[in-house]
Amino acid sequence: MATILIFLCGIINFALHKATMESGHPMAAQMHALFQGFMRGWGSYMLEYLILLSALGFAALGYTIALPAYIVYTGMNGLAGWAILTGKI
Incomplete structure (x- = not known):
């Protein structure tokens, strides 16, 4: 069950990441320019993928902290995305 919820949060994170990067x-x-030398600017998506993969791996190994930690990560991404997309930053 934890892996399914982490995967769904991962979908939310990728959608939010794409929206903020294209905003x-x-x-x-600045973030796109920072990652320009790594995978032609797609490095931030790779980093997002590695975080998701790590959370899924820890959940599959039975670490119960993986789900709450990834939910907190998704919430922080949501707040940051909201601030960027609404112009609060």
């Missing part, structure tokens, strides 16, 4: 916000442009 045209100066912070997103």
Whole structure:
């Protein structure tokens, strides 16, 4: 059950990541430029994928902290995405 919930949170994280990276916000442009030398700017998506993969791996190994930790991570991403997309930052 934890792996399913982590996977669903991962979908939310990737959608939010894509929305913020395509928002045209100066912070997103700076992040894209930072990762430009790594995978032609797609490195931030790879980092997001590795975090998801790690959470799924820990959940599969039975670590009960994996789900709450990834939910907190998703919540923080949500708050940051909301701030970027609404122009609060």
